[in-house]
Amino acid sequence: MFKETKNIVVMLNVFMRWFLKFLVSLLSIVVWPVTILLNIKRNRKCPPPTNPILFKSATTLAMMIRNRQITSEELVEAYIERCKEVNPYLNAVVEPRYDMALREARCIDKMIASNDRTPEELAKEYPLLGLPMTVKESIALEGMSNDCGTVYPYRNPAKKDADIVRLARAAGAVPIAVTNTPQLCMNWETYNNVTGLTMNPYDQKRTTGGSSGGESALIASAASLMGVGSDIAGSLRLPPMFNGIFGHKPTPKLLSIQGHIPDCLDPEFEEFFALGPITRYAEDLTLLLKVLRQPNGPDVPLDKPVDITRLKFYYMEGDGSSVTNTIGSDVRKALDKAKAYIQSTYNIEVKQLKIANIEHMWEISVRVLFNIENVRNIYTDPQVRDQWISVWPDVLKKMAGLSNHSLTSVAYGPVKKFFDALPKSYYNNLLRIFEEIKSDFNEALSDDAVLFFPTFPYPAHLHYRIFYKFLNCGYLTIFNALGLPATACPLGLTEKGLPVGIQIVANKCNDHLTIAVAKEFEKAFGGWSPPNKELLNCIKTA
Numbered sequence: 001m002f003k004e005t006k007n008i009v010v011m012l013n014v015f016m017r018w019f020l021k022f023l024v025s026l027l028s029i030v031v032w033p034v035t036i037l038l039n040i041k042r043n044r045k046c047p048p049p050t051n052p053i054l055f056k057s058a059t060t061l062a063m064m065i066r067n068r069q070i071t072s073e074e075l076v077e078a079y080i081e082r083c084k085e086v087n088p089y090l091n092a093v094v095e096p097r098y099d100m101a102l103r104e105a106r107c108i109d110k111m112i113a114s115n116d117r118t119p120e121e122l123a124k125e126y127p128l129l130g131l132p133m134t135v136k137e138s139i140a141l142e143g144m145s146n147d148c149g150t151v152y153p154y155r156n157p158a159k160k161d162a163d164i165v166r167l168a169r170a171a172g173a174v175p176i177a178v179t180n181t182p183q184l185c186m187n188w189e190t191y192n193n194v195t196g197l198t199m200n201p202y203d204q205k206r207t208t209g210g211s212s213g214g215e216s217a218l219i220a221s222a223a224s225l226m227g228v229g230s231d232i233a234g235s236l237r238l239p240p241m242f243n244g245i246f247g248h249k250p251t252p253k254l255l256s257i258q259g260h261i262p263d264c265l266d267p268e269f270e271e272f273f274a275l276g277p278i279t280r281y282a283e284d285l286t287l288l289l290k291v292l293r294q295p296n297g298p299d300v301p302l303d304k305p306v307d308i309t310r311l312k313f314y315y316m317e318g319d320g321s322s323v324t325n326t327i328g329s330d331v332r333k334a335l336d337k338a339k340a341y342i343q344s345t346y347n348i349e350v351k352q353l354k355i356a357n358i359e360h361m362w363e364i365s366v367r368v369l370f371n372i373e374n375v376r377n378i379y380t381d382p383q384v385r386d387q388w389i390s391v392w393p394d395v396l397k398k399m400a401g402l403s404n405h406s407l408t409s410v411a412y413g414p415v416k417k418f419f420d421a422l423p424k425s426y427y428n429n430l431l432r433i434f435e436e437i438k439s440d441f442n443e444a445l446s447d448d449a450v451l452f453f454p455t456f457p458y459p460a461h462l463h464y465r466i467f468y469k470f471l472n473c474g475y476l477t478i479f480n481a482l483g484l485p486a487t488a489c490p491l492g493l494t495e496k497g498l499p500v501g502i503q504i505v506a507n508k509c510n511d512h513l514t515i516a517v518a519k520e521f522e523k524a525f526g527g528w529s530p531p532n533k534e535l536l537n538c539i540k541t542a
Contacts, residue, residue, distance in 0.1 A: 013363065016363070017322055017323055020323050020471060021322075021323060024323075024468050024469075024470075024471060027467055027468040028468040031464060031465060031467050031468050032465070032468070034464070035462045035463060035464050035465050036462070038463065038464065039204075039205040039462050039463055042199065042204035042205045042463075043204065043205070044089055044204055045089075045204075045532045045535060046086055046089040046090060046201040046202075046204070046221055046531050046532055047085060047086065047089075047532065047535060048530045048531060048532050048533050048535050048536050049082060049221070049222035049530055050536070051078050051081075051082070053070070053074070053075060053078045054078060054079070054082060054222040055222070057279075057280070057281035057283055057284050058128070058131050058225050058226050058279065058281070058284040058287055058288075059281070059283045059284055059287050061075060061130075061131060061225070062123070062127065062128060062129060062130070062131055062287070063119070063123075065108075065112070065129055065130040065131070066112070066119035066122045066123055066129060067119050068112065068113075071105070071109045071130075072105040072106075072108040072109050072112075072129070072130025072131075072174065073102060073105040073106050073109055075105070075130060075131070075132060075225075076101050076102055076104075076105040076130075076132045076174055076176065077102065077105075079132045079176060079223065079224065079225060080096075080098045080101065080102070080132075080176055082221075082222060082223040083096065083098075083176065083177060083218065083223045083224070085223070086201065086218070086221045086223045087218075087223070089199065089201070089204065089221075090198060090199050090201060090208075090217045090218065090221060090223075091180065091195065091196055091197060091198050091199060092179050092180050092198045092208075092213075092214040092215075092217040092218045092223075093177045093178075093179060093180070093214070093218070094137045094145050094177070094178045094179060094180050094194075094195050094214065095137075095144050095145040095177065095178050096176065096177045097141075097143075097144060097175060097176060097177060098176060098177075101132065101174050101175065101176040104174045105130060105132075105174055108129060108130045108172065108174070109130070112129075112130075126171055126172035127171050127172070127287065127290070127291055128168060128171040128172045128173040128287070128288075128291055129171070129172030130172055130174065131172065131173050131174065131225055131226070132173075132174050132175075132176045132224070132225050133168060133173045133174065133175055133176070133224065133225060133226050133227055133228070134175065134176060134177050134178070134179050134215060134218055134219070134224040134226075134227040135165060135175055135177075135178050135179070135215075135227065135228055136178070136179055136181055136211075136212055136214065136215050136227065136228060136229045136230060137149065137178045137179060137180065137181050137214070138181050138184075138185050138211070138230055138260055138261050138262075139162045139164070139165060139228055139229075139230065139259060139260055139275065140158035140159075140160065140161055140162040140165065140259035140260070140261070141158055141161060141162070141165050141175055141178055142157075142158050142159065142160050142161045142165075143157050143158065144157055144158055144175075144178045145157060145158075145178055146158035146178075146261055147194065147261075148181055148183065148184050148185065148261045148262065149180070149181055149182055149183035149184065149192030149193070149194055149195065149406070150183050150184065150192070150194070150378075150405075151193050151194055151404035151405075158259075160259070161259065162256075162258060162259020162260060162275075163255075163256035163257075163258045163259055163294065164228055164255055164256060164259075164275055164292045165228070165259065167291055167292050168228070168288075168291060168292060171291045176224070177218075177224075179214030179215045179217075179218055179224075179227070180192070180195045180196075180198045180213065180214030181210070181211045181212065181213070181214060182210045182211050182213075182406060182408065183378075183405065183406040183408070183409045184261070184262050184376070184377060184378070184409055185210075185211035185230060185232065185235060185262065186211070186377075186406070186408045186409050186412055187210045187211060187406065187408040187466070188207075188209055188210045188211070188233075188234070188235075188238055188466045188470065188473065189207050189209070189210050189213070189463065189464060189466045190207070190208050190209070190210045190211065190212075190213025190214055190217075190239070191210075191406070191463075191464075192406055193404050193405070193406065197463060198213045198214050198217050199217070199463075200217065200242060200243065200460050201217055201220050201221035201243065201531040201532075202220075202243070202244070202460070202493075202497060202498055202499060202531045202532070203460070203496075203497070203498065205462055205463065206242070206460040206461060206462055206463065206498070207242060207460050207461060207462070207463050207464075207465070207466065208239055208242055208243055208460070209235075209238040209239035209241070209242040209243070209460065210235060210238070210239065210466075211229075211230070211235040211239075212229030212230065212231075212235045212236060212239045212240075212247070212278060213239045213242075215227040215228070215229045215239070215278050216229075216239035216240050216242070216243040216245060216247070216278060217239075217243055219243070219245050219278055219279065219280055220243035220244055220245050220280070220499075220528070220531065221531055222280070222530065225279075225280075226277065226278070226279045226280075226284055226288060227277070227278045227279075228275060228276070228277060228278065228288075228292070229247065229275070229276065229277075229278050230257075230260055230273070230274070230275050230276075231249045231273070231274050231275075231276060231480065232272060232273045232369065232480060233369065233473055233476055233477050233480060234455075234473060234475075234476025234477065234480070236248060236249045236274070236276045236278065236488065237249060237455050237476055237486060237488040237503055238455060238456060238476060238488075239278075240278055240488035240490070240501070241455040241456060241459075241488050241490070241499065241500070241501045241502075242456075242459065242460035242499065243460075243499060244490045244493070244499025244500075244501070244528055244529060244531075245278065245279065245280050245488075245490060245499075245528050246278070246279050246280070246281070246282050246284075246285055246487065246488060246489060246490065246518060246522075246527075246528075247276065247277070247278045247279075247487070247488040248276045248277055248278075248285045248289070248485070248486070248487045248488070248511065248514070248515065249274050249276055249479065249480075249485060249486045249487075250274055250276050250289065250300070250485050250511055251298050251300055251483070251484075251485045251508050251509050251510075251511055252270055252271050252272070252274060252298075252483045252508070253270050253271075253294070253297050253298055254274075254289070254293050254294070254297045254298055254300055254511070255274065255275045255276060255289075255292050255293060255294060255297070256275070256294040256297075257269075257270055257273060257274070257275055260275060261376065262375055262376035262377060263375075263376050264372065264373075264374055264375045264376065265373070265374035265385065265386055266372050266373045266374050266375070268372060269372055269375070271483055272368070272369060272372065272480045272481065272483065273480070275292075276289075277289060277292070280527075280528045281522070281527065281528070282489075282515060282518045282519040282522045282527065283519060285487070285515050285518070286302055286303075286512075286515055289302055289511065290302050290303070298508070298509050299509060300509050300510075300511050300512065301509075301512055302511065302512050302515075303512075304512050306512060306513055306516035306517075308346060308516065308517070308520060309346055309348070310448065311348070311448055311449060311450060311513065311517075312348075312351075312448055312449035312450075313339075313342050313348055313349075313350040313351070313449070313450060313452070314350065314351055314352070314353035314444065314445075314449060314450070314451045314452070315335060315338075315339055315350050315351075315352060315353065315451065315452040315453070316352065316353050316355075316358075316451065316452075316453050317332075317335070317454065318453075318454060318457075318474075318475065319358050319359065319361045319362055319474055319475070319478055320358050320359040321359055321360075321361070321362035321363075321474055322359070323362055323471045323474070324362060324457070324471055324472050324474045324475065325457040325458075325469070325471075325472055326457065327454045327457045327458075328457050328458045330458065330459055330494045330498075330500050331454050331455075331456070331457060331458060331459075331500060331502075333500075334491040334492070334500045334501060334502055335452060335454060335502055337491055337492075337525070338350075338452050338491060338502060338521065339452065341521070341524055341525075345524075350452065353444055353451060355437055355440045355441065355444070356436065356437070356440060357433050357436065357437060358437065360430065360433050360434075360437075361434075361437060361474065361478050361481070362471075362474035362477075362478075363430065364430050364431075364433065364434045364437070364481060365474065365477035365478050365480065365481035365482075366473075366474070366477060367419060367427060367430055368434070368481045369477060369480060369481065370415065370416055370419045371419070371427070373386075374386050377409065377412055377413070378394060378405050378409050378410065378412075378413070379391055379394070379412075379413045388413070391413035391414060391417065394410055394413070395410055395413070395414060398410040407467075434481070437482075438482060441482060441484070441507070442507060445484075445505075445506060445507035445510075446507060447507060447509075447510055448513075449506070449507070449513075450504055450505065450506050450513050450514055450517050451504070451505040451506070452502050452503075452504060452505075453475070453479075453486075453502065453503045453504075453505055454475055454502060454503070455475060455476070455488060455501060455502060455503050456472055456475055456476075457472055457475070459494055459496075459498040459499060459500045460498055460499070475503075479503070479505060483508060484505050484506065484507065484508060485505070485506055485508065485509075485510065485511040485514055486503045486504065486505045486514065487503065487504045487505075487511075487514040487515055487517075487518045488501060488502075488503060489501050489502060489503070489504050489517075489518040489521050489522075490525075490527060490528060490529075491521060491525050492525050492526065492529070493529055497532075499529070504517050504518055
């Protein structure tokens, strides 16, 4: 019986890989020339930031506000003006709240001026006092759009703040806008039929990634100081990589996910899905995580000092899957640069991590994530939350060009049904392999090691090319399935001026290790680099 089951697994595995490769080859023939035509006129350059305030970290600015070196109103106004300047180039803002933000900033300034609390006391009570921030549209901000890129016949703003937004505002943060996301966060390209397409500040022709693409584009263009996003398949890592900034997918349950759309009834959802911070400066990841963590969450020592010399370092170039692309030259150079720095600076060898059966992780991670039940989607029955309406009417409407839903949201239904129809014995066998892989990662990383892993095989590609590169999601979903914290860390620009970076991964509850290494690389390689810096010379000359 076991032998028969094993044979079925092998046959399904071979067939599925062959089919996926065939599908991707077919899609590339159709999509590649279309993307050339669609992007011909996208050639405007996002202007680089010039206001010195925009080059300071949230940590520094919070200290300046507490010490009355700058007012919250000045800071918020600077970021609002920058939003207005760059959004015509990016299309990242779904709904602004500029007037309300300025009123809140003035109230904060009055509070600071009228009390005698010391800067230290203010820092303890209001660590984000007076700092502007943006919020991904899928995360509830009271009174603001929370439709997550879905076309509705009526406006349905958020009734109350999501938990992490409530904590940020209680700590003194001032939200200035909600930002664009693909419909229901179901794409690695930030596009929907409400707000449209969000463009990369380094090159309008290229994607910002998804689903936290609006946040990442605004933060990278210095139009937002800091923000929050979500991650079920890389959305706190791919957009930051494509936009040259920092993002962090935390240890599961470190931050509450209450107030996110789509939500889910499956109690296992929080093991794979996370909300987290996106910033231009690595130190601000720690600042935000300390504020946003939930009181009853896992014990992650965010303030614990990290001695780099006592860490073990590993690297992998991918999961060895035959359906993903191998890393390109730009990503390989970035990975080699990270390894060489650790070797030359600390005389620590960065060893290749070899995990048995890792080549199965692409399929395991996809199957595990699609096995999550009752994720809210376009097929969720509005009357009975844990049931679906029929899938096929929406599929047929999409094929006829009559649907307001995005292709990926429509495709979710048939794909989920396909995976659900596969033999349970096949899935159970994958789970047995998965448990062995999890055990091997846990043993290798322990509490004193980090892993360098590619975020994606290449820097940002042209818009819509994700439709034949989607199999590379395996570089991201592996750590959702494993539940490991991962920091997206920029490592400079390519020869074409595009950001490139890697993921820094650690064992559960060791988020402080990945962020410490990200801070080290920021000091070594410069971290965030403003988009289109060459235009500054033109401005100065003029």
